[in-house]
Amino acid sequence: xxxxKHGHTMNIRLREYRVIRSxxxxxxxxxxxxxxxxxxxxxxxxxxxxxxxxxxxxISELFxxxxxxxxxxxxxxQERIKNLSHQVREFVDLVERxxxxxxxxxxxxKSNIDRIEYREKVQKASFWIEYYILPLNRILDVKHSESVTxxxxxxxxxxxxxxxxxxxxxIRMEFEKLYGQLIQTNTDLLRxxxxxxxxxxxxxxxxRTESLILTGWIEFLRNPYKMDTPPLLKGSRTMVxxxxxxxxxxxxxxxxxxxxxxxxxxxxxxxxxxxxDRDLFKGNLTKSLPVNDFFxxxxxxxxxxxxxxxxxxxxxxxxxxxxGDLQIEFPKKAERVTxxxxxSSISLPKIKVEPALKI
Amino acid sequence: xxxxxxxxxxxxxxxxxxxxxFYTEFFKxxxxxxxxLKTEYAFLLSxxxxxxxxxxxxxxxAILCYELDRDGRNFMEALDFNEFTFEEVDRYFDNSxxxxxxxxxxxxxxxxxxxxLINGMHRRNIxxxxxxxxxxxxxxxxxxxxxxxELALKRMAVESE
Numbered sequence: 379x380x381x382x383k384h385g386h387t388m389n390i391r392l393r394e395y396r397v398i399r400s401x402x403x404x405x406x407x408x409x410x411x412x413x414x415x416x417x418x419x420x421x422x423x424x425x426x427x428x429x430x431x432x433x434x435x436x437i438s439e440l441f442x443x444x445x446x447x448x449x450x451x452x453x454x455x456q457e458r459i460k461n462l463s464h465q466v467r468e469f470v471d472l473v474e475r476x477x478x479x480x481x482x483x484x485x486x487x488k489s490n491i492d493r494i495e496y497r498e499k500v501q502k503a504s505f506w507i508e509y510y511i512l513p514l515n516r517i518l519d520v521k522h523s524e525s526v527t528x529x530x531x532x533x534x535x536x537x538x539x540x541x542x543x544x545x546x547x548x549i550r551m552e553f554e555k556l557y558g559q560l561i562q563t564n565t566d567l568l569r570x571x572x573x574x575x576x577x578x579x580x581x582x583x584x585x586r587t588e589s590l591i592l593t594g595w596i597e598f599l600r601n602p603y604k605m606d607t608p609p610l611l612k613g614s615r616t617m618v619x620x621x622x623x624x625x626x627x628x629x630x631x632x633x634x635x636x637x638x639x640x641x642x643x644x645x646x647x648x649x650x651x652x653x654x655d656r657d658l659f660k661g662n663l664t665k666s667l668p669v670n671d672f673f674x675x676x677x678x679x680x681x682x683x684x685x686x687x688x689x690x691x692x693x694x695x696x697x698x699x700x701x702g703d704l705q706i707e708f709p710k711k712a713e714r715v716t717x718x719x720x721x722s723s724i725s726l727p728k729i730k731v732e733p734a735l736k737i
Numbered sequence: 738x739x740x741x742x743x744x745x746x747x748x749x750x751x752x753x754x755x756x757x758x759f760y761t762e763f764f765k766x767x768x769x770x771x772x773x774l775k776t777e778y779a780f781l782l783s784x785x786x787x788x789x790x791x792x793x794x795x796x797x798x799a800i801l802c803y804e805l806d807r808d809g810r811n812f813m814e815a816l817d818f819n820e821f822t823f824e825e826v827d828r829y830f831d832n833s834x835x836x837x838x839x840x841x842x843x844x845x846x847x848x849x850x851x852x853x854l855i856n857g858m859h860r861r862n863i864x865x866x867x868x869x870x871x872x873x874x875x876x877x878x879x880x881x882x883x884x885x886x887e888l889a890l891k892r893m894a895v896e897s898e
Contacts, residue, residue: 590885591885593892595885597889602799603792607792609788610740610790
C-alpha cells in the first residue's frame, strides 16, 4: 500500500536499500527493519513460547561443546563463548518483549474499554493463559529442570568457576564477561518470572472484577506524560509589604544604636564668595594718590561695601602694595594704626604711597 | 494556604459552605483564584497550576490502585478506610509490573523519594500522616479518582464511536 501510494520510484529505492523484498507480486519488510520498527514503536508481536523455547537447544548445545572441548582449539572456544553470550542475550530480549506484550494484552482485558461480556473475557484470558502465559512460565520456571532459565543458571555456575581457574588468560576474561552478563540475565529473568506469577497467571481471577476507575487508571498509565492531570493550585506567597521591608526597618533602627560622635561637614557651596577685583581697586588707589596711610585706605575701601571686614579680604587688598608702579615711603617715627577685622586686630605702620617717579 | 485542600471536618469548611457566593467572589476578585466547593472538600485553583506534582500524585495513586486490585483487595475501600505503611507501599512499588515507569520518575523511583511525595501530599491535605511511617487518604483523593473515571468514560465514548 505504501509503495502504491508513493509510486514506482519508492519501490526501487526501498529494494535498493534492502528494506523490502519481493514476495510473488507483493512485498514484505525485511526482518531487521521489522524489528527496528517494533522497537521504535514499542509494539511487539506476541511470540508463541515455542519460538522462544528453541533457545534451550542452542544454549544447551553450545554449553555442552564448550565443556567437552574446552582444552582443544582456543579460538573456537572463544567463539563458542561469544555465541553463547549472544544466544542468551537474544533469549532474554524475546522474553522481555513477550512479557511486555502479554502485560499490555492482559491489562487491556482488565481495563475492558470495549466493555465486552464476561464470557468473552474469560475466553480471551484462557487463550492467553493456555498458549502464551503457561508455556512461558515453564520456560522461566527455575525449579523446572528442563526450563531455559535453569540451563542459563547452570551456564552461570560453570562460567563462575572457569573465570577463576581456567589456565588461559584470554579465555578467563571471556568467562568473566559471560558471568557478568549472566548475573544480570538471572536478575532480569527473575523479574519477568515475578510478573508472570503475580500478574499474568492469576488473570482469570483478576478479570472477575471490573471498575471504571481502574479502567481510567490503566488508560492513564499507558502514557501518563501525555495527559492533562487534575489541576492543582500553585502555591505562592503574596507579601502585603515590600520584600526588603526587614532590611529597611533594620537600617532605620540601627542609626540610633551608633554611639560614636559623627562629624558632619557642611557640603553647601558658597556661591556668594567674594572675588578680589584687582583692576577696580587699583583704579581707586590711583585716583586717591598720594595716600598717607595705605592700610587705613584699604580698610575704608572695604568698609564702603562691607560692614564687617574679613581678614582675607583685607590682606587681598593690601596686595596692591607690591605693584611695581607705586612708590612707598615709610614714616620716620614709629607711627602705627590698629585695624580690627572679624577675626583679628592688626597693628600696622602708617605707610605713604605715591605714584612712582618716571625717569 | 499553599494549595491545601480544605476538608469537611475542618471548621472553616462550614464557613465556606455557608458563604459560598461571598467567598467565590472574594477569592476571584482579591487573588484571581477559583473556589471549587465539593461536598466533602474544597480547594482553590489558579491559572498557573502545579502540573508536575499533580502528575506524580496521579501516577502514585494509579499504581497503588492497580497493585491493590492485583493483590485481590478492593482499592476503593482501601483508599477510604485503610491505613498504609511506607513499607507496604514500597513492597507494592518494588514488585510492580510498572517498574519501568516507576524507575523513570524521580519522585517515585526510590523509597525516600516516595516519602517526600507523601509528605507533599500531607502538606496539601491529600493524605493524613497518622504516625511517622503511616498515612491514610483524606477525601481529597477523590479529585484524582474522578479524573480516572472521566478519562475512562472519554475513552469508552471514543471506542464506541
